[in-house]
Amino acid sequence: MARVYNFGAGPAMLPEVVLQQAQEELLDWQGSGMSIVEISHRSKKFMALVDETTNLLRELLAIPNQYKIIFLAAPCRSQFAMIPLNCIGNKTQADYLDTGLWSHQAIKEAKRYTNVNIVSSSENNGYTTIAKPETWKCDPTSAYLYYCANETVNGLALHEIPDAGTIPLACDMTSCFLAQPVDITRFGIVFAGAQKNIAPAGMTIVIVREDLIGHANAITPTTDNYQVNAAENSLYYTPNSFSIYMANLNFKWLQREGGLSAMQQCNQTKAKLLYEYIDNSGFYHNPVDPNYRSIMNVPFTLADQSLDESFLAEASRAGLAELKGHRTVGGMRASLYNAMPKAGVEALITFMQKFAKAHT
Numbered sequence: 001m002a003r004v005y006n007f008g009a010g011p012a013m014l015p016e017v018v019l020q021q022a023q024e025e026l027l028d029w030q031g032s033g034m035s036i037v038e039i040s041h042r043s044k045k046f047m048a049l050v051d052e053t054t055n056l057l058r059e060l061l062a063i064p065n066q067y068k069i070i071f072l073a074a075p076c077r078s079q080f081a082m083i084p085l086n087c088i089g090n091k092t093q094a095d096y097l098d099t100g101l102w103s104h105q106a107i108k109e110a111k112r113y114t115n116v117n118i119v120s121s122s123e124n125n126g127y128t129t130i131a132k133p134e135t136w137k138c139d140p141t142s143a144y145l146y147y148c149a150n151e152t153v154n155g156l157a158l159h160e161i162p163d164a165g166t167i168p169l170a171c172d173m174t175s176c177f178l179a180q181p182v183d184i185t186r187f188g189i190v191f192a193g194a195q196k197n198i199a200p201a202g203m204t205i206v207i208v209r210e211d212l213i214g215h216a217n218a219i220t221p222t223t224d225n226y227q228v229n230a231a232e233n234s235l236y237y238t239p240n241s242f243s244i245y246m247a248n249l250n251f252k253w254l255q256r257e258g259g260l261s262a263m264q265q266c267n268q269t270k271a272k273l274l275y276e277y278i279d280n281s282g283f284y285h286n287p288v289d290p291n292y293r294s295i296m297n298v299p300f301t302l303a304d305q306s307l308d309e310s311f312l313a314e315a316s317r318a319g320l321a322e323l324k325g326h327r328t329v330g331g332m333r334a335s336l337y338n339a340m341p342k343a344g345v346e347a348l349i350t351f352m353q354k355f356a357k358a359h360t
C-alpha cells in the first residue's frame with residue numbers, strides 16, 4: 001500500500017521516519033519489554049522521556065527558563081476556558097482579537113468566565129483580513145490580550161506578534177507551532193494542540209510564564225490548574241504518554257532537519273508555490289488579503305462549485321487526500337505542515353493544472 005499526501009488540517013501528516021521508528025519500537029520501548037503505551041508514567045524511563053521532550057522543545061524554540069512547559073492530556077480548546085480560569089486573577093476583563101473560527105470560539109467560551117473586550121473583529125470581512133493594530137481598542141486594565149496566530153479554517157494569519165503593551169499576550173499557536181522560529185519572550189502564554197504539527201491528537205502543549213502561574217480562581221478544576229500541572233511536571237494525572245513520545249520523536253526529527261529556520265524556509269517555499277499557482281490560474285481562488293495569508297493552511301475555491309465533488313474524488317485517486325475545506329468555509333483547503341514535503345505540493349499543483357484544463 002502506498003502512502004498518500006495527506007493535506008488534512010488535523011489530525012495531520014507526520015514525518016514518515018517518525019512513524020517508522022514508532023512502529024519499530026512499539027512492542028519493546030528502550031529495552032523495557034513493554035510498549036510506550038503500557039509503561040508506567042511514574043517509571044524512571046518515562047519521566048526521563050518527559051524531561052528530554054521538554055528540553056528538546058526548549059532548545060527548538062529557545063524558551064527561557066522562566067517559562068514552564070506543560071503537556072496536558074486535553075483538547076486544544078480546553079485552553080479557551082483554562083486561560084481565563086487561570087489568568088483572570090483579580091481582574092474582571094480580558095482583551096480578544098477576533099480573526100476567525102478558532103478565536104471566535106475562544107471568545108464564546110471566555111465569556112462564560114469573564115467580560116470580554118473585542119479589540120478588533122474580522123467577522124464583517126468574512127475573516128479575510130485583519131485591521132491595522134493602531135485601530136485596535138485594547139484596554140490596559142484587561143488581564144491579557146488573546147489572539148490566534150494562524151486561523152486554521154480561514155487561512156488567515158497574523159505574521160507579526162502584536163504589541164500587548166503592559167499586559168500579557170496569550171496565543172493559540174496550534175496550527176503554526178514549530179513552523180518557524182518565534183520569540184517566546186513576547187508572550188505570557190503560548191499553547192498548541194498536538195494534532196496539527198506535533199504528534200497524535202489528545203495532547204495540548206502549554207508554554208506559560210512563571211508569573212502567570214498561581215492565579216487560578218476557586219472554581220478552576222484541579223486538572224486544569226497550570227500551577228498543579230507545572231509543579232507535577234505534567235504528571236499530576238496520567239498523561240497522554242503516546243503523544244509525548246511521538247512529540248519527542250518529531251522534535252528530534254526537526255532538529256535533524258536543521259531546526260525551525262530550516263522549517264520556515266521550506267514552509268515559505270511550499271506556500272509561495274501554491275499561492276502563486278492559485279492566483280495566476282484563473283480557475284482557483286483564495287480570498288485572503290495577501291498580507292495575512294497563512295503559510296500552513298491554504299483554502300481555495302474552484303471557478304464552479306458544482307465541480308467540488310469530482311475535484312475531491314479525482315484528487316483522492318491521484319493520492320492527494322483530505323482536501324475538503326471546512327464546512328463553514330466550503331471549497332478546498334490544503335494544509336502544508338512541516339511533514340508535507342515540497343514534492344507533495346508540486347504533485348497537488350500538477351493535479352490542479354490538469355483538472356482546470358479539463359474543465360475550462
Ligand SMILES: *Cc1c(COP(=O)(O)O)cnc(C)c1O
Nearest residue numbers: 075076077102152172174175193
Ligand atoms: C484544531 C484547532 C483547535 C481545536 O483543537 P481541538 O483539539 O479539537 O480542541 C483550536 N485552535 C486552532 C488554531 C486549531 O487549529
